[in-house]
Amino acid sequence: MLFRIFFAVCILAWGAVVSAAPLKLEINQGVIEPVPFAVPAFVPETSGAEGMAQDLAQVVAADLLGTGLFREIPQSAFVGAITSFSSPVQFSDWKVVNAQVLISGAVSIEGSNITVKFRIYDVFAGNELGSGMRFSGQVSGWRRMAHKISDAVYSRITGEAGYFDSRIVFVSESGTKSARKKSLAIMDYDGANVQYLTNDNDLVLAPRFSPTGDRILYTSYETGFPRIYLLEVNGLRKRALQDQPGTMSFAPRFSPDGQSVVYSLERNGNTDLYEMNLASGQMRQLSNAPSIETAPSYSPDGTQIVFESDRSGTQQIYVMDRAGGTPKRISFGDGRYGTPVWSPRGDMIAFTKQNKGRFHIGVMRTDGSEERLLTASFLDEGPTWSPNGRVIMFTRETQGASGVARLYSVDVSGRNLKPVPTPGGGSDPAWSPLGR
Amino acid sequence: MKISLRAALIVSAIALAACAQKDGTDMGTGSDQFGTGGFENGGISSSALDPASTEYFAQTVGDRVLFPVDQSSLTADARLILDGQVAWLQRNGSYQIVIEGHADEQGTREYNVALGARRANAVKEYLVSQGVDASRLRTVSYGKERPISVCSSETCYSQNRRAVTALRGAGS
Numbered sequence: 001m002l003f004r005i006f007f008a009v010c011i012l013a014w015g016a017v018v019s020a021a022p023l024k025l026e027i028n029q030g031v032i033e034p035v036p037f038a039v040p041a042f043v044p045e046t047s048g049a050e051g052m053a054q055d056l057a058q059v060v061a062a063d064l065l066g067t068g069l070f071r072e073i074p075q076s077a078f079v080g081a082i083t084s085f086s087s088p089v090q091f092s093d094w095k096v097v098n099a100q101v102l103i104s105g106a107v108s109i110e111g112s113n114i115t116v117k118f119r120i121y122d123v124f125a126g127n128e129l130g131s132g133m134r135f136s137g138q139v140s141g142w143r144r145m146a147h148k149i150s151d152a153v154y155s156r157i158t159g160e161a162g163y164f165d166s167r168i169v170f171v172s173e174s175g176t177k178s179a180r181k182k183s184l185a186i187m188d189y190d191g192a193n194v195q196y197l198t199n200d201n202d203l204v205l206a207p208r209f210s211p212t213g214d215r216i217l218y219t220s221y222e223t224g225f226p227r228i229y230l231l232e233v234n235g236l237r238k239r240a241l242q243d244q245p246g247t248m249s250f251a252p253r254f255s256p257d258g259q260s261v262v263y264s265l266e267r268n269g270n271t272d273l274y275e276m277n278l279a280s281g282q283m284r285q286l287s288n289a290p291s292i293e294t295a296p297s298y299s300p301d302g303t304q305i306v307f308e309s310d311r312s313g314t315q316q317i318y319v320m321d322r323a324g325g326t327p328k329r330i331s332f333g334d335g336r337y338g339t340p341v342w343s344p345r346g347d348m349i350a351f352t353k354q355n356k357g358r359f360h361i362g363v364m365r366t367d368g369s370e371e372r373l374l375t376a377s378f379l380d381e382g383p384t385w386s387p388n389g390r391v392i393m394f395t396r397e398t399q400g401a402s403g404v405a406r407l408y409s410v411d412v413s414g415r416n417l418k419p420v421p422t423p424g425g426g427s428d429p430a431w432s433p434l435g436r
Numbered sequence: 437m438k439i440s441l442r443a444a445l446i447v448s449a450i451a452l453a454a455c456a457q458k459d460g461t462d463m464g465t466g467s468d469q470f471g472t473g474g475f476e477n478g479g480i481s482s483s484a485l486d487p488a489s490t491e492y493f494a495q496t497v498g499d500r501v502l503f504p505v506d507q508s509s510l511t512a513d514a515r516l517i518l519d520g521q522v523a524w525l526q527r528n529g530s531y532q533i534v535i536e537g538h539a540d541e542q543g544t545r546e547y548n549v550a551l552g553a554r555r556a557n558a559v560k561e562y563l564v565s566q567g568v569d570a571s572r573l574r575t576v577s578y579g580k581e582r583p584i585s586v587c588s589s590e591t592c593y594s595q596n597r598r599a600v601t602a603l604r605g606a607g608s
Contacts, residue, residue: 177586203581205545224534225576226549248553248577251546264550266577269508269557271550292550308547315547338544352544378588381544397541399588428545 023100023122023129025069025157034071035157037064038099038123040082041075042116045108052139053107056116056146060103062190063150063164067391068416073099085117094123101129103153114139118149120156129156143192151434163386164189167432168393169207169216172196173405173425182427184218186233189386189431191421197236206251206382206428207231210258213436217252217261228252228263230278242281249274251294256302262286264294273307275322286320287327297341297349298322299366306330306340306349306366317351319366330368339382342366343389348412350383350392361394363412374414379403382427387434393420395427488528490603497524501559503597505542508554510562518559521601522566531603533568535559537577538600540593545579552577552599559599 025035039061042053064070080093085106094102105118119132133152135145144165151162172185172194181200184207187193197216198204205226207218216231223240226248231238241261243249252263255275265274273286273293287293291311298305306319312329315336320327331337335355342349346366353360353373359380364371379397386392390412396419397405405427407420420429485492493499498521501514510518525531537556539548556575564570585592 178583180581182581203578205549205581221578225574246574248549250549264546266550266553269554269561269575271553292547292554294546294550295544308544310547315544338547354543357542379541401586401588403541403586403588 023125023157024159034069035100036071036073036098037061037101037103037153038073038075038078038094038097039064039103039105040078042105042107042118043082043085045085045106046110049107049109052109052114052142053105056105056107056142056149057103059143059146059190060105060150060153063147064153066190066416066418067154068411069154069158070101073097085119089121091121091123091126094121099123101153101157103149105149109139112139113137114142114145116142116145116149118152120153143188147188147190160390161388161434163388163391163431163434165435166387167209167213167436168407168420168429169197169209169432170407170422170429171204171207171427172200172422173427174200177401177403184216184231185422185426186216187422194423197231197233206430208253208430209432209436210254211256211433212258213432215254215258216430217254219250219252226250228261241276241278242283251296253297255298256300262296262298262305264296273305286322286324295339299342300344300346304342306342308338308340315354317349317368330364330366331371332368333371341383341385343385344387345389348389350385352381352383352394361392361410363392372414374410374412375408375417380408382429384429384431386431391416393429393431395429397427490531493521493524493528493601493603497521499602500598500600502594503555503599505540505593505597506551508551508558510558514559515562518562519566522563522568525563525568525572529569529572531572532605533563533573534602534604535563535573535575536582536600536602537575538582538596538598539580540596541580541583541588542593543580548579549577550579552579555597555599559601563601 039057041057044050044053061072065072077097080090082104100123102121102123108115115136117134120129122129147164150164154162166189169186171182173182175181182204183200184197184204186195202220202222205219207216214233219226220229227243228241228249229238248266250264252261260275260277262275264271271292271294273296275284291309293309296305296307303322304319305322308315309318315338316329317331317337317340318327318329335353337351337353339352340349348363350363353362358376360373361375361380361383362373377396378399381395383392383394391409393409395405396408397403404425407426407429409420410417498517501517535556537552539551560573560575583596585595
């Protein structure tokens, strides 16, 4: 019997994933059915854990379902039940409802501590996928534990890292279009646990995570002029990066080693790229042209920088060596290209494209080939990659006087476009590394 | 009851008209075509704007210039307005000035910040070239973050592609 499941995602040349596990979802070209899974309520092993047992199962189900790669067999269809975490699984009960993956779990709560265990089964092979795992910690961290379970399911079935135990920092928006209020906020990737990092007194733009997820760079107008700030997520200690009088600085991004920042600095109306060492404050000018150079992003190995420039007359995307040298233009299609972001895998660049009055989020190879547009709307912009490089989140703004910005996500395949829940409006998302 | 309600409506209608007139371009002449006598009790008063006031600068001289799509060069109309600003700023030398550059929403965020900076700088350079002391001037760009007209069509976009000469308190 064949248990291999080929799954679709139309990502060219992302190497086929090879794994010994019989149940296998190949994220590759072509479209096949999503993998059906069953997540029964976890087994409550202490009294009072019944609610949590159901909540954990629901978060895991929502994570998997949200990928578009899996299909949930609803609990109402189940003919069997998991009543004991350690008892053997009756695979026939799950085969009959067509679940190919079964996730069983157990939870115990003692005081403010929670322990969660889980196992993943390949129903048709009748065996366990990988070995069971156990997480312990504060009850308040229960959602993270559920996301870690989902990451384990995802990675054991696809052979790739997941992205569920991750966070988003973004600009939370309120107020009318002509009196917009903005503040920084952080939340789980699925919109849970929103926390505000700044008040909305000052305009803030485009936060970016450090490679370790514990610091955030962003632009604020708190002095009346745009300036870059470095914020520690825990404790919210912040400092302004050194700047020069009469200039504006914006569009910062961390280097992959977290020690430097690449950003735009405007002087006398002209915007160029600079790099600053965070420890020493030493600056290095990376571009020197009368054109606009902005929205820089490092390659994951830190040797190159992709950015946008209008040196050709319109916004286009260029790649240059971090050490210096002549930038190479990589975007040549119709329209204008901006906000390039290097994928965490290093093989692709996501961007915003404007053409014929429409905005698109797209991806291309790092040499500009194989351009594919993933979205189209009145205004889509500012892509950010999931830590595994499979999903892109971005800002979509609706048109007109009542226009509102919201966060959306889409697979790099162009499938599974959907809004990301935020309490109000939202823009400028940045995805954290996995596990942060 | 009916009559007094109608009278109140008329008074407020005239008050609205007077307010509208206040935003017009011919303020400061001191003329009062509405014959306000008798309406003073409605809270309406009228007087010429002080030519040294920031309101006069904003409304009569004109505190902003507009730009074509994705451009930062000054049009002939813009230069006329800026010439008026130069004359006023020379007469009222105590104001510090921040020139705010803006863009319409048709563009990505970072690019629009850079574009607004170009626009603000174009105004700054012109004012300095015409004799305004550069030490009084600073520029800032808001990109597309502060639209004043909110529809998503050219009638609004053209108003948002602007550089505003904002007076920041008398420095003397």
